[in-house]
Amino acid sequence: MDTVIEPTAGQNERRPVKVTVTVNNQPVILPSRELTGLEIKQAAIAQGVPIDTGFQLSVKRGNGRYEVVDDDEQIRVHPNQEFLAVPPDDNS
Amino acid sequence: MNTLASAITEAVEAVRAQFTGHPVEVVPDGTGGVFVTVEDVPVGPSYAPAVTWLGFQISAAYPDADVYPHYVGPLSRTDGQSHGPAVQSTGWRGQPALQISRRSNRRDAIVDSAALKAERIRLWLADQ
Numbered sequence: 001m002d003t004v005i006e007p008t009a010g011q012n013e014r015r016p017v018k019v020t021v022t023v024n025n026q027p028v029i030l031p032s033r034e035l036t037g038l039e040i041k042q043a044a045i046a047q048g049v050p051i052d053t054g055f056q057l058s059v060k061r062g063n064g065r066y067e068v069v070d071d072d073e074q075i076r077v078h079p080n081q082e083f084l085a086v087p088p089d090d091n092s
Numbered sequence: 093m094n095t096l097a098s099a100i101t102e103a104v105e106a107v108r109a110q111f112t113g114h115p116v117e118v119v120p121d122g123t124g125g126v127f128v129t130v131e132d133v134p135v136g137p138s139y140a141p142a143v144t145w146l147g148f149q150i151s152a153a154y155p156d157a158d159v160y161p162h163y164v165g166p167l168s169r170t171d172g173q174s175h176g177p178a179v180q181s182t183g184w185r186g187q188p189a190l191q192i193s194r195r196s197n198r199r200d201a202i203v204d205s206a207a208l209k210a211e212r213i214r215l216w217l218a219d220q
Contacts, residue, residue: 024203058208064109066208068215087198089212091178092160 021081023049028083034076037069041085055085099155100126106207124152127185130210136218139167146210147184155201162213163189176220192217 019030023044030043037057044051058066059075060082069075069083096104107128108116115131129147136142144165151157163184169175175190182191192213196204 024200056212058211063112064106065112066110066211068211084203084208086200086204086208086212087196089194089196089209089216092193092195 019077019079019081021077021079021083023083023085024051030077033078034074036072036074038071040069040077040083041071044083044085049085051085055087058084058086060084096120096126097124097152097154100124100150100152103150103154103206104128106205107210110207110211121149121151125154126150128206129185133164133214134218135164135167135214138170138218138220140170141165141167146214147189148206148210148213150206154206155204158196158199159206159209160193160195162192162194162210164192164217166190179217179220 016031017033019033020027021030022028023040026044026049028040028044028047028049030040035043038053041051041053041055041057045053057069059069060066066084104118104126107130111130111133114133117129117131119127121127127147127149129145131145132143133146134143144167147163148159148161150159163182166181166188167190178193180191180193181188183189184191194213194216196209
């Protein structure tokens, strides 16, 4: 006999979630609410956004201000959040 | 010419949003673009002073043209070292300045903006 076990509140909080954001105006589904800058770029690349992991990632905050997200920096994402990834600049 | 292209007007508004709380001076360059100077920009503890102005021109060709170069007020390194590559002493609109020469050679005009570039320049300088 199968037994249905109702998840506790704590288990619900740990359940994997998917969050859809945009990276360079293209939708990207992220596998978690907490990711590093590198993980966000890797997810975008896997879903066809034409960037590479060497690009510089920025997140758009509510006031319209962009903040750079370093590769090893972990941030909390929310649905429809906007990211931009641009090639690094060169000394000239 | 009194009317700025909408792309430049939008770029200026984005710069104001990027640097909310900072005075932003915008002066027409006479050819359809603008000179922008953002005041009180933090450049980090590697420099004295640690806060200065950031200037750049958004040309009439924007958004197809890169925003390059950028300028900041005269800065000294707090470690006593000289400035490294891409930084040289010059002038900006009649005042002493450091020129920050960082080109966006693979720039995507749809994604990149004057505001984002200004923030990248600020961060790059602070990390030197």
